[in-house]
Amino acid sequence: MSKRIDVEHLNVHYGDFLAVQDVSMNIEPRSVTAFIGPSGCGKSTFLRTLNRMHEVIPGAYAEGRVLLDGDDLYGKGVDPVTVRSMVGMVFQRPNPFPTMSIRDNVLAGVKLNNKRISGSEADELVESSLRGANLWNEVKDRLGRPGSGLSGGQQQRLCIARAIAVKPDVILMDEPCSALDPISTLAIEDLINEIKTDYTVVIVTHNMQQASRVSDKTAFFNIEGTGKPGRLIEYAPTSDIFNTPQKKETEDYVSGRFG
Amino acid sequence: MSTSTTNPGLSPVRQSKLTRGQRPKWLIPVVGLVAVVAGAALAALIGFSVALWALFAAVIFLIAGPVAVGLIEGSRAGADSLMTFLVYAAFLLAVIPLISVIWTVLANGVPGLTSNMLLTSMNGITGFQDNKADAPGDVMGGAYHAIVGTVSITFWATLMSVPVGLLTAIYLVEYSQGGWLGKAITFFVDVMTGIPSIVAGLFAAALFGMIFGPSTRTGFVAAVALTVLMIPTVVKNTEEMLRIVPNELREASYALGVRKWRTIIKVVIPTAISGIASGVTLAIARVIGETAPLLVTAGFATAINWNTFSGWMTTLPTFIFYQIMNPTSPTNPDASLQRAWAAALILIIIVMLLNLVARLVAKAFAPKTAGR
Known part of the structure; x- marks a missing residue:
């Protein structure tokens, strides 16, 4: 289920603009990796290259290699759609499909791809995914109700359930808690701790406490100035980043001297 | 804050400072x-x-x-x-x-909305019958053939313009990415929006005249003319509706490993369908009342003609036009006038029904937001 990611010398471009320069890192399976850094430093862009979602933006492309258990995501003939079904993603703002019920939202990955699924299988998948996202007890009596009727935190957990339901190898989270209150954030963080036993989780966050709470390893990204590309400054176990950072920039950032 | 209140038992009521200087x-x-x-x-x-x-x-x-x-x-x-x-x-x-x-x-x-009006055509009605009619209920002849013409011509125009307009809008929003083709289409759609309807009628008449010989007039020629008028409206409206579908939903779908065309069919269009449906209805309402292009394309009939592809047809607007301009009995135009007004009422009722249907469709498809 869970796979490792190896990134080798990755550059990401938006047209002529170089957004992220020369990033290399190895992400272990069954671990949580947090990306921190100031706004605009390319951490979200880099996250999106891990499932080729950046290609949705016209003119965006990446150079270098991203290996998922040794298979290059950017190799010749690789279909981005296949990549995305192996590497799921949860976004900053909860985005359940407004036309679908809670149940259909969970089944979206299956149904939108027109895969056949029997009623009992679907029921099982819905229950296991919602249980996996810690949402089952709250919504089990109203699976037919619209997903947009849930609270923000519940919607975000619904989105996680939706991502789990397609059984990916890796789950990417782009600031999943930035639109949520502390209680919902706690629920999501607990959830991250639980799902890391089955998945490789990569999370972008602006909240350094969150990074130190949930992650095993932390990557610090920075940017020298506007118009300059973002770079990976330091990548180390989380406790090292926050307690004994090797680079001056990292220390300044995590100690709150800037950013 | 204020000590004054009108609530009895809490504190004495007095003229509030806050409401001083207000008009009675x-x-x-x-x-x-x-x-x-x-x-x-x-x-x-x-x-x-x-x-x-x-x-x-x-x-x-x-x-x-x-x-x-x-x-x-x-x-x-x-x-x-x-x-x-x-x-x-x-x-x-x-x-x-x-x-x-x-x-x-x-x-x-x-007064003119009689069963004659709704269920008979003008076939065989001459000035003789009109001169004999004294009371509004006695008027012979009706607009049944015009209702048939309106419905079938509009149906064919809708059938042709909705798919073309819908697909064009999908191309513009989802695929063109600001390319030259998209810009060109947008430009021509804008130009087409401003085409006077008589020009669309002449275009259709000339087109069919070129292919099937001069003065080919059938309901279908009129439907083509109306299609020319309808497509830009459908494109513009659908484009607007597709653009307001949040990008987040597309991304959510892509992130689940769903292909682009499937995302469009199963996520984008269902989210926008209520707006698209009401836009299509508005486009129908716009062309259903067209008169000028029908005068040059559909000819004029007094008898019922269900076949859109052969023979002349009358629609409600042209029926009204001819009843007013060329009364069946020139010496006693009252009967024709009455039929014209009744036809106008029928036209308004049809448009209102269309609007009602659009609302129901929009409501049935609308994203479900109710209930926590």
Whole structure:
């Protein structure tokens, strides 16, 4: 289920603009990796290259290699759609499909791809995914109700359930808690701790406490100035980043001297 | 904060400082009454008429009301009430013609709305029958053939323009990515929006004339003319509706490993369907009342013709036009006039039904947001 990611010398471009320069890192399976850094430093862009979602933006492309258990995501003939079904993603703002019920939202990955699924299988998948996202007890009596009727935190957990339901190898989270209150954030963080036993989780966050709470390893990204590309400054176990950072920039950032 | 309250038992009631210097409630009604009376008097001086009376009353009220409010509450409140009254006046001005049209059509059309009108055509109706008819109920002949023509021509026009318009809009929003083809299409759609309808009619007539020989006139030629008018409306509206679908939903779908075309069909369009449906209805409502292009493409028939692809057809607008311009009995046009008004009423009812259907469709497809 869970796979490792190896990134080798990755550059990401938006047209002529170089957004992220020369990033290399190895992400272990069954671990949580947090990306921190100031706004605009390319951490979200880099996250999106891990499932080729950046290609949705016209003119965006990446150079270098991203290996998922040794298979290059950017190799010749690789279909981005296949990549995305192996590497799921949860976004900053909860985005359940407004036309679908809670149940259909969970089944979206299956149904939108027109895969056949029997009623009992679907029921099982819905229950296991919602249980996996810690949402089952709250919504089990109203699976037919619209997903947009849930609270923000519940919607975000619904989105996680939706991502789990397609059984990916890796789950990417782009600031999943930035639109949520502390209680919902706690629920999501607990959830991250639980799902890391089955998945490789990569999370972008602006909240350094969150990074130190949930992650095993932390990557610090920075940017020298506007118009300059973002770079990976330091990548180390989380406790090292926050307690004994090797680079001056990292220390300044995590100690709150800037950013 | 305030110590004054009207709640008994808590503290003594007294005049609140916060409500001092406000106009009494009766002020505006009284100013209105004065304006009506003064307007009547002024109008009587010049030569009384209801329109003049209303005009004078409105002007007096628009001046006196804000001035009175301004004297009591200060200039800011005065300016505020002036703008409020102007907005109401503009609203009334906009509604008057609408109500007047509906009222006129109802008053003139209802007497002619007989079973003859709805269920028979003008086949075999001559001036002889019209001259014999004394009461509104005696009038022979009707608009059944025109209803059939309107429905079938509009149906074919919708059938042709909706797929083309929908797919064009999908290309513009989802695929063109600001390329030259997308820009060119947008430009031509904008130009097409401004095409006078008679030009669309001439285009269709000329096109079919070139292929099937001169003066080919069938319902289908008219449907093609209406399609030319309808496509830009459908494209523009659908484009707007697709653009307001949040990008997040597309990304959510892509992130689940769903292909682009499937994302469009299963996520984007269902999210926008209610807006698209009402836009299509508006486009139908726009072309259903077209007269000029039908005069040059569909010919004129007095008999029922269900076949859109052969023979002349009449629609409700052309029926109205001919009934007014060429009454069946030139010496006694009342019967024709009555049929024209009834046909106008039928046309309005059809458009209203279409709007109703669009609302129901929109409601049925609308994203479900209710209920926590």
